[in-house]
Amino acid sequence: MTCRQVQERLVDVPDMEVRAHLAGCEDCAREYAAIQAVLASIRPPARIEASPDFKARVMSKLTEREAPVRRRWVLPRLVFVAGAVLLLVLLAPVVGNLIGNFGGRGHAPASVVSLLAQSAQAMAGARSVHMIARMRTTPRENFEFIDPTMDWVPMEIWSEAGPPARWRVEKPGRVAAMDGTSSMLVIKPDTVSRGNARANYLEWMRILLDTDQLMEKELELARSGNSSASLAEENAAGARQLVLSVAFHPRRWFSTDWVMDRSVSSSDHTRTYRFDPVTRRLEGMQMVMHTRGVDVPVFEITEVRYDEVFDAGLFALAAPDNAISYVDAEQMPVAGPLPQSPKEAAVMLFDALSREDWEAARVVYPATGFNESFKRMFGGLQVIAMGEPFRSSFYPGWYVPYEIRLRSGQVRKMNLAVKNDNRVGRWVWDGGL
Known part of the structure; x- marks a missing residue:
């Protein structure tokens, strides 16, 4: 053999x-x-032997005519x-x-x-995990967004094993938490999104919440062909560590380069996890983006604390006063005909913003309203040009190229993200302003 x-x-x-x-x-x-x-x-540790009267007691129970009782087994x-x-x-x-x-x-x-x-x-075996981290991003942008040219933004991650499992992830302008039954995302100062316990506010970062399954999940990604993994033993500053390196190469998913290197999931990068050789617990992690021939660290876990006792209020967020909430597509207003394509959605949104018709803008923009800073920035804008929609990567929607002039005189040239993968198939704004 x-x-x-x-x-x-x-x-x-x-x-x-x-x-x-x-x-x-x-x-x-x-x-x-x-x-x-x-x-x-x-x-x-030892073989379990049945007591001498075990058979008799079991047979006795089987002959009893009792009403069936449903039990929920918790392993x-x-x-x-x-x-x-x-x-x-x-x-x-x-x-x-x-x-x-x-x-x-x-x-x-x-x-x-x-x-x-x-x-x-x-x-x-860990009852709780508290991670101190930092990321090259903006304080308010989603947890996927990275930019190798930006400064570090501090982050913290808390998770409890439960039951029920609970977590919280926070950076200066954005915080998300799940209290065991429901979750909330707060984009400071006054925008809120509410969801159930499975709401995906964390994107790629969700893998860090389940530290007991972290290595297994990374290896599963490697087995599926989305990455490659290697394991080594290293000495860092005189201390021995076990190092798991995961190389992620998403370029084959892209028909265009628009999304490349704008998020964790769209960047060529290596995630390096460091484990204590004795306890086998995670000690730290670094993500290095490979872009334009340069390697740039974009995310780091600098400290991991285990078995801290968290206050229950840590996982229960309070909505700010007069909060503006994101809503599902079926909760959005219907005022006249709805857009039937990505470009129609972009045209309708920019037209409403240029006229400062905030109710008309909500036909495409999935929120209960707009705060004053948004109105000052985008109200009265002028559309200079708009291109044809295109798709990129695994994003379920479309990107619509645009160039606008804001009331301040600033010219902004970007791609508006719109999608219709909701339950009612409605075209809605998803980013890019």
């Missing part, structure tokens, strides 16, 4: 062929021992930990194609199998 064939059967009870190979192959024997050690760590966290460990062990032959330098053998070394299992256990 080849090493690859043996590797695919190491989690089973070895037959004679496998045992014969293990007897003569030091590498496979070492990996088999490591896998067995991991499996032993999730087996019960203890330990079950999920054990499942994650076992899953990682079973995936070891596949992960081997992604991690480390194996000299073409195509399977994971024992150290990788052990690391995956131990990391899953260690991270799942």
